[in-house]
Amino acid sequence: MASSSSSPSSSTNPPTPVENLNTILDNLRVQELSSSDTSEPASSPAAAESYYPYNPSNPYIPPAPPAPALFTTLPLLRDALTTRSSVDQDATVNSCIRYLGYPEDPFPILDRENHIAFLESGLTSKLPDYMVAYDASRAWLVYWCLSGLASLGVDLAKYRARVMDTLRPLQNAEGGFGGGNGQMSHITATYAAVLALCLVSPRPTAATTPNDNDKEEEEDKEAEETPLDLIDRRAMLKYLHSVKVPETGGFRVAINGESDVRGCYCALVIITLLGLPTSNGLVRGTRGYLSRCQTFEGGFGATPDGNEAHGGYAFCALAALCMLGEPREVMTSSLDMGRLIAWLSARQYAPEGGLSGRTNKLVDGCYSTWVGGCWPLVEAACNGPQKPGELVGGVVGSLWSREGLARYILACCQNMKGGMRDKPNKAPDFYHTCYVLLGLSSAQHYSYYTPSPETLPASAPLAGEEGENEDLPLRSAFTWRVSERIPSVVKGVYEPVVEDIPTWPDDVAEEGAVGDRLKPHHPIFNIPLECVEAAERWVAGRVGF
Ligand code: FPP
Numbered sequence: 001m002a003s004s005s006s007s008p009s010s011s012t013n014p015p016t017p018v019e020n021l022n023t024i025l026d027n028l029r030v031q032e033l034s035s036s037d038t039s040e041p042a043s044s045p046a047a048a049e050s051y052y053p054y055n056p057s058n059p060y061i062p063p064a065p066p067a068p069a070l071f072t073t074l075p076l077l078r079d080a081l082t083t084r085s086s087v088d089q090d091a092t093v094n095s096c097i098r099y100l101g102y103p104e105d106p107f108p109i110l111d112r113e114n115h116i117a118f119l120e121s122g123l124t125s126k127l128p129d130y131m132v133a134y135d136a137s138r139a140w141l142v143y144w145c146l147s148g149l150a151s152l153g154v155d156l157a158k159y160r161a162r163v164m165d166t167l168r169p170l171q172n173a174e175g176g177f178g179g180g181n182g183q184m185s186h187i188t189a190t191y192a193a194v195l196a197l198c199l200v201s202p203r204p205t206a207a208t209t210p211n212d213n214d215k216e217e218e219e220d221k222e223a224e225e226t227p228l229d230l231i232d233r234r235a236m237l238k239y240l241h242s243v244k245v246p247e248t249g250g251f252r253v254a255i256n257g258e259s260d261v262r263g264c265y266c267a268l269v270i271i272t273l274l275g276l277p278t279s280n281g282l283v284r285g286t287r288g289y290l291s292r293c294q295t296f297e298g299g300f301g302a303t304p305d306g307n308e309a310h311g312g313y314a315f316c317a318l319a320a321l322c323m324l325g326e327p328r329e330v331m332t333s334s335l336d337m338g339r340l341i342a343w344l345s346a347r348q349y350a351p352e353g354g355l356s357g358r359t360n361k362l363v364d365g366c367y368s369t370w371v372g373g374c375w376p377l378v379e380a381a382c383n384g385p386q387k388p389g390e391l392v393g394g395v396v397g398s399l400w401s402r403e404g405l406a407r408y409i410l411a412c413c414q415n416m417k418g419g420m421r422d423k424p425n426k427a428p429d430f431y432h433t434c435y436v437l438l439g440l441s442s443a444q445h446y447s448y449y450t451p452s453p454e455t456l457p458a459s460a461p462l463a464g465e466e467g468e469n470e471d472l473p474l475r476s477a478f479t480w481r482v483s484e485r486i487p488s489v490v491k492g493v494y495e496p497v498v499e500d501i502p503t504w505p506d507d508v509a510e511e512g513a514v515g516d517r518l519k520p521h522h523p524i525f526n527i528p529l530e531c532v533e534a535a536e537r538w539v540a541g542r543v544g545f
């Protein structure tokens with residue numbers, strides 16, 4: 001980033017929010033430069049290149065990259081005051097460090113087959129009796145299992161009919177979906193149902209030119225009900241208006257239910273993916289509501305009433321803002337970016353490498369999504385819009401340790417028989433498997449957004465703001481792209497380069513080994529990009545409401 005962009009435009013004008021952000025980022029760089037004399041192997045591009053020399057005797061076993069001491073030794077600083085929190089923290093470090101191993105150990109490998117089997121059992125087998133408590137989370141179970149399988153590269157088309165049959169009876173006449181059969185609509189269940197339907201929307205692409213029989217089959221398929229067709233859009237719009245709280249700008253999670261950031265995020269995902277009109281004040285005041293949820297620490301509480309900052313709410317708030325406007329514009333004008341970056345950075349611990357949800361709490365695999373998923377959004381706000389093919393220009397690099405998170409996930413969160421868990425000694429479940437895999441995929445990919453032809457001039461009111469253009473569809477989520485090439489900043493010279501986190505290299509994977517590279521996903525919706533495109537095509541192809 002050019003240094004001139006970091007100084008205020010004139011001594012009399014206060015700095016703009018983007019200029020403020022540039023100053024924060026310049027300060028971060030000064031700190032990084034001053035520590036650039038470390039001889040840590042991972043910090044040198046030359047050492048990074050030598051991680052995976054091709055091993056002709058066994059192409060499936062790459063030589064081990066040396067693990068940085070940061071992830072294999074006890075922390076230098078410990079809390080001197082013994083409390084329940086410090087005892088739990090020490091116990092977690094002690095158990096994680098055993099799984100994280102020694103510097104010379106090979107980089108841990110993803111047990112893809114067993115995770116697939118675990119997630120498929122959630123869709124096709126009778127669930128154990130203790131899971132009766134999940135009866136109000138039926139739509140969620142479907143989403144967690146489908147999303148995890150999508151990350152693992154499984155083609156979900158085979159589940160389409162089954163998913164539609166399961167979700168259809170959960171929809172209520174007054175709009176929205178209940179968590180289980182005969183249950184009142186809940187906005188989070190509705191969100192999960194919409195995402196699950198999007199996940200089974202793409203059709204497998206025909207590899208060959210269709211013959212006449214294939215054409216007939218294609219026409220039959222065109223006439224078929226598609227997954228999103230089962231949604232009553234008109235009733236859904238009515239439902240969303242019935243949970244909107246005009247006085248605050250927020251959304252309730254159910255009629256007469258509590259109003260919090262989850263309500264805003266879920267409502268905005270539903271509105272955006274289903275292309276619903278925002279007229280009559282549907283998103284009026286929502287941007288201000290989200291902005292007021294940022295706490296003194298820099299993270300987000302559930303509501304604007306001074307709740308404790310928590311990773312789950314942080315993701316909901318940031319992703320919601322990114323549906324209301326272009327990320328840089330909307331975040332820098334609504335948030336204290338310095339505090340946000342400081343709080344997010346403090347969520348990643350060493351040696352664990354994993355992420356915690358709040359101050360003085362423990363790492364947990366599911367925060368790989370709730371906290372890890374904030375980073376692509378924040379980095380996009382720092383980088384501004386980028387053009388595909390020009391990925392190396394003007395970027396801040398990774399503001400978090402992708403390698404640390406990948407190590408935590410692969411070493412500490414995998415259950416031996418399949419499924420992912422919160423931390424060692426915890427049982428795997430579908431929720432953690434979904435969000436741990438999404439987090440690993442975020443660590444393996446670089447998300448950026450492209451300039452949208454529909455982006456409004458900076459002077460135009462944003463959605464969710466006083467004087468907004470209310471009929472404007474929410475489009476800013478649709479210009480995101482994902483790359484496997486991760487731009488980074490070379491120490492000492494701020495020249496962006498492409499750097500992979502240690503992972504099974506693609507050339508080895510192509511030799512026949514499966515590799516640990518996961519499928520990328522949309523950073524706001526947490527489903528693959530082609531599923532978002534299928535929803536866009538469905539909205540564009542609709543006749544009438
Ligand atoms: C744990 O609190 C809380 C969670 C594991 C869930 C957090 C996630 C959200 C609020 C996001 C929900 C998103 C949608 C889309 C509905 P805890 O107190 O048990 O754990 P802690 O000790 O780690 O804070």
Ligand code: ZN
Pocket residue numbers: 364365366367422432
């Ligand atoms: Zn968890």
